[in-house]
Amino acid sequence: MAIDKGVTNVSALRGGWAAWQQAGYPLEGTRVPTPSPLVVAIEEMTVLGSPDAPVTIEEFSDFQ
């Protein structure tokens, strides 16, 4: 269940602030919501290297 929530969170985050609000996540004043460690971990599992690296390579690939 926690994973399902995380996936929804990712979708909302990718849609920006409006999507976050539309998804019904709690609003606390004007504070920008931060993703849970679970969401970050899921997002980062396919990533190598420093988030501060000057060059980002995204590979769109197909295992088959």
Add this chain to the structure above:
Amino acid sequence: MLQTLSQIKEAYIDTGLVRYVVKDFPLLSHPNAAIAAEAARCAGAQGAYWAMHDLLFNLQKQWSPQGSEQVVDAFVGYAEDLKLDPLAFRQCLDSGEFGELVRLDVWEGEQAGVQGTPSFRINGQLIRGAYPFETFQELIEAELENTP
């Protein structure tokens, strides 16, 4: 591509100059590609994304021709080879836990103009096709020169 990635890792990722992100883009013409993408992520849920990633590419000829049920059994076998919890892994695959994330990657690729695999974005610039390390080296060095 595994060899090229290994060279990029040694020269640029491990030195902090490149961040490398794998996005799934399973092609419709490859019937086992989507479940393979989910298998890699299910392994990732147990801390073994890259081990499964490499295994799937190395054993591609073994699992590619299999039917939908046999291929799941093959992936569970790979999970066992990697000392993962096979029950949790199979449950992850059966539940489609990571299907939504795979579909998000496909959507993102389509928005970026990806039409086939492999394709790459280097600091946002789309490159279509597989290239040797030397080509990536030129492109990365050009980006590094443009970095303030």
